Amino acid sequence: MMEFFNExxxxxxxLLISIAMAMIRVIKGxxxxxxxxxxxxxxxxxxxxxxxxxxxxxxIIYIDVAIVYxxxxxxxxxxxxxxxxxxxx
Amino acid sequence: xxxxYLIYILLAIGVFFNILGGFGLLRFPDVYTRLHAGTKCTTxxxxxxxxSVIILGLKMWYLGSTDGSILAIHTAGALVAILLxxxxxxxxxxxxxxxxxxxxxxxxxxxxxTKSLKHNVNxxxxxxxxMEEEK
Numbered sequence: 001m002m003e004f005f006n007e008x009x010x011x012x013x014x015l016l017i018s019i020a021m022a023m024i025r026v027i028k029g030x031x032x033x034x035x036x037x038x039x040x041x042x043x044x045x046x047x048x049x050x051x052x053x054x055x056x057x058x059x060i061i062y063i064d065v066a067i068v069y070x071x072x073x074x075x076x077x078x079x080x081x082x083x084x085x086x087x088x089x
Numbered sequence: 090x091x092x093x094y095l096i097y098i099l100l101a102i103g104v105f106f107n108i109l110g111g112f113g114l115l116r117f118p119d120v121y122t123r124l125h126a127g128t129k130c131t132t133x134x135x136x137x138x139x140x141s142v143i144i145l146g147l148k149m150w151y152l153g154s155t156d157g158s159i160l161a162i163h164t165a166g167a168l169v170a171i172l173l174x175x176x177x178x179x180x181x182x183x184x185x186x187x188x189x190x191x192x193x194x195x196x197x198x199x200x201x202x203t204k205s206l207k208h209n210v211n212x213x214x215x216x217x218x219x220m221e222e223e224k
Contacts, residue, residue: 014104021111033120033186041127048135063163074174081181
């Protein structure tokens with residue numbers, strides 16, 4: 001039995017507010033590292049959001065998606081940082 | 090039961106720190122201070138939110154549901170992934186920001202100046218110019 005409105009849905013809405021604030025930094029950021037910091041924050045909050053979403057709607061498969069998303073976003077962050085650093089790859 | 094109150098308290102702490110991270114990302118003046126807010130606060134909040142989900146899974150398991158153990162173990166895996174990847178990514182971003190020439194606001198002394206990439210490149214350019222002039 002699935003409850004549609006429980007406490008985890010409220011947590012999900014609060015996490016969406018935090019994602020919106022990080023998105024403002026991604027759009028506005030003066031330099032390129034600012035945008036990457038915003039992107040990294042959005043990645044972390046999306047991982048937690050997937051865990052909370054899977055708990056709220058009783059779908060355990062979303063948590064596995066969160067683990068894979070964490071590892072892939074880590075690789076993308078490292079690669080963008082390596083690109084910004086310059087020099088030889 | 091006291092499990093429920095513990096879950097609510099952990100959720101409240103986690104949401105507070107995540108929103109604080111987003112707010113600090115907007116308000117701080119500098120890449121490095123924004124990195125403090127955007128990485129430390131969200132990691133700390135994520136620990137508490139996933140901890141509340143783990144306790145919920147343990148409670149479901151204790152009450153006789155097999156879904157609870159799967160929920161707890163997989164959420165612990167997600168927590169380990171966050172804890173391993175997030176500080177490493179922050180370190181890489183800070184290193185890239187310093188090497189690409191972004192200075193902290195109001196900094197007086199830069200101890201990494203002589204080790205930075207731009208300085209070495211400039212020194213190399215000056216040396217090659219001197220060599221060409223000598224020829």
